[in-house]
Amino acid sequence: MTNIMRYLLVLAGLFSGIICFGQIQHLTVGINGLTCSQCSRSVELQLRKLSFIKDVSMNLQQTEGTLSLVQSNTAIPFDEIAQAVKDAGFSVRFLTVTFTPETLSQIKNKELQSGADRFYIVNAADTPYKTNTFQFVGKIYMPPTVFKKYKKLLPPSAPDQSSYWLIPSGK
Amino acid sequence: MHNNMWKSCATTLLSFIFLLHTAAAQELFPLSDPASSMPKHVLGIRFFSETYHEVTQWRNMSAVRLMYGLTPKLTTYLTAIASNHHGEDFPKEFPFHNTPERGAIYPYKFNGAHLYLKYRFLTLDGQNKHLRVAVYGEGAYVNTTHHESEPNLEMGDNSGIGGGAIATWLNNKLAVSLTIGYIKPFHAEGYSPDPIHSLPPVPVDVRYGEALHFAFSLGYLIYPVQYRDYRQTNINLYLECRGKYFNHAEVTLFHKQPNEYVLSTLRYPKALQTGFFADISPGIQFIVRSNLRIDFSTTFRMLGFSYARLYPVYTIGIQRYFYFGKK
Numbered sequence: 386m387t388n389i390m391r392y393l394l395v396l397a398g399l400f401s402g403i404i405c406f407g408q409i410q411h412l413t414v415g416i417n418g419l420t421c422s423q424c425s426r427s428v429e430l431q432l433r434k435l436s437f438i439k440d441v442s443m444n445l446q447q448t449e450g451t452l453s454l455v456q457s458n459t460a461i462p463f464d465e466i467a468q469a470v471k472d473a474g475f476s477v478r479f480l481t482v483t484f485t486p487e488t489l490s491q492i493k494n495k496e497l498q499s500g501a502d503r504f505y506i507v508n509a510a511d512t513p514y515k516t517n518t519f520q521f522v523g524k525i526y527m528p529p530t531v532f533k534k535y536k537k538l539l540p541p542s543a544p545d546q547s548s549y550w551l552i553p554s555g556k
Numbered sequence: 557m558h559n560n561m562w563k564s565c566a567t568t569l570l571s572f573i574f575l576l577h578t579a580a581a582q583e584l585f586p587l588s589d590p591a592s593s594m595p596k597h598v599l600g601i602r603f604f605s606e607t608y609h610e611v612t613q614w615r616n617m618s619a620v621r622l623m624y625g626l627t628p629k630l631t632t633y634l635t636a637i638a639s640n641h642h643g644e645d646f647p648k649e650f651p652f653h654n655t656p657e658r659g660a661i662y663p664y665k666f667n668g669a670h671l672y673l674k675y676r677f678l679t680l681d682g683q684n685k686h687l688r689v690a691v692y693g694e695g696a697y698v699n700t701t702h703h704e705s706e707p708n709l710e711m712g713d714n715s716g717i718g719g720g721a722i723a724t725w726l727n728n729k730l731a732v733s734l735t736i737g738y739i740k741p742f743h744a745e746g747y748s749p750d751p752i753h754s755l756p757p758v759p760v761d762v763r764y765g766e767a768l769h770f771a772f773s774l775g776y777l778i779y780p781v782q783y784r785d786y787r788q789t790n791i792n793l794y795l796e797c798r799g800k801y802f803n804h805a806e807v808t809l810f811h812k813q814p815n816e817y818v819l820s821t822l823r824y825p826k827a828l829q830t831g832f833f834a835d836i837s838p839g840i841q842f843i844v845r846s847n848l849r850i851d852f853s854t855t856f857r858m859l860g861f862s863y864a865r866l867y868p869v870y871t872i873g874i875q876r877y878f879y880f881g882k883k
Contacts, residue, residue, distance in 0.1 A: 415683070417681035417683055417686070418686035418688075420582070420685075420686075420726055420731075421582055421584065421777070421790070422783055422788070422790055422843070422846040423584070423790075423843055423846045423847060423877075425783075425846070426847065427595045427877070427879075430595075430879040431595060431596075445783035445785075446782065448683060471628050472596035472628045474592055474593050474596075474628055474676075475681060476679065528681070528682075
């Protein structure tokens with residue numbers, strides 16, 4: 386995909402509001418250090434403060450939260466999810482994004498546009514992908530020991546703002 | 557009496573260890589602070605109260621605490637303390653008689669305030685487990701006199717400063733927290749009424765003993781066995797062992813007068829001498845709708861003696877968090 390095409394796709398997504406190349410079903414955030422329902426509630430309420438979060442459903446047993454997003458074509462600051470967990474006093478174990486199943490066919494050259502966000506898929510075989518859930522890769526999205534493992538897979542240059550590295554989720 | 561006490565302590569501890577294998581852990585200790593911090597920009601309000609029976613009356617120290625998460629790692633508490641435990645003056649003939657003073661009537665009054673800052677500097681989080689270490693600093697200002705050497709900033713016995721470290725380890729079914737702290741109490745000036753009514757009261761200056769203190773706390777959840785939602789009332793059991801080593805006080809009579817003299821420690825009653833004690837405090841806690849926290853605990857003597865309280869000491873705490881900007 387050329388840069389011009391990418392640019393056109395972003396513009397189309399922004400202005401039409403109809404053409405979306407990847408649709409996010411939901412996000413799931415795993416939280417480390419969490420042990421009680423009061424702590425879980427604190428995380429949920431920190432997440433609910435985020436303007437782009439529509440709803441939060443916490444799984445107290447698995448210490449995970451499922452997040453649905455407000456429909457928008459503007460860029461989603463996913464790092465704010467990690468920051469909200471940190472603000473509640475806990476750590477992110479993982480952050481995954483689940484796309485609609487039809488989105489998989491729209492992944493070209495391991496790249497996907499969703500709204501104003503661009504995702505790059507690393508450490509994956511060529512399509513078809515066996516899952517429509519992908520995990521964010523980054524220092525703030527996983528424990529330091531896990532990030533160390535994936536760091537070497539990332540290209541040397543950091544992604545632009547509103548661009549994210551993903552790996553197919555094993556979950 | 558002591559044998560019975562040890563038996564009850566051992567039974568409580570063994571029951572606790574047994575239950576640790578069947579339940580999840582909690583670190584919201586009724587009497588000690590864990591190394592974990594409050595969520596950022598969340599306000600908490602805690603009311604807590606300490607009560608014991610003394611001769612014919614109940615002594616009570618009550619406090620209202622505002623708690624705030626300044627950053628995810630920095631928490632501050634500001635506490636206002638009132639009690640019927642302290643007066644403005646020292647007892648008559650202090651320190652030769654009436655120390656520790658038992659049965660004196662003091663009106664319920666505002667004692668002062670306590671400020672606490674805690675910074676969590678080590679966080680090793682895993683799924684359902686963590687190891688956290690924090691340091692804290694505290695300061696108290698009270699406008700009342702305290703008649704024993706043992707300092708206590710949190711309940712407003714003394715003015716002073718202090719600091720320490722807290723390590724809290726939590727792994728599925730076991731929550732353990734250790735606090736080590738130091739207290740540097742400020743001296744207090746006041747008057748002790750002269751037994752001869754026609755004479756003016758004796759000006760007294762007391763430099764209370766510096767103290768090292770510790771708390772070793774264990775906690776676990778007994779209900780619910782499995783979390784379903786926030787509406788389930790959580791019931792947690794706790795066992796806390798707290799102790800203090802304190803230096804002797806230094807008492808100056810006729811302070812700042814020509815006949816001023818520093819009293820020899822040999823003449824001190826025990827309550828003003830160097831001492832050590834370790835208490836044990838079983839407690840129960842109810843957390844309603846994952847926010848309203850109600851704690852009850854009772855403190856029993858284990859080793860040594862705290863002259864500043866009488867056993868058993870009953871403690872109640874009620875706490876709630878307020879979240880702003882939520883949807």
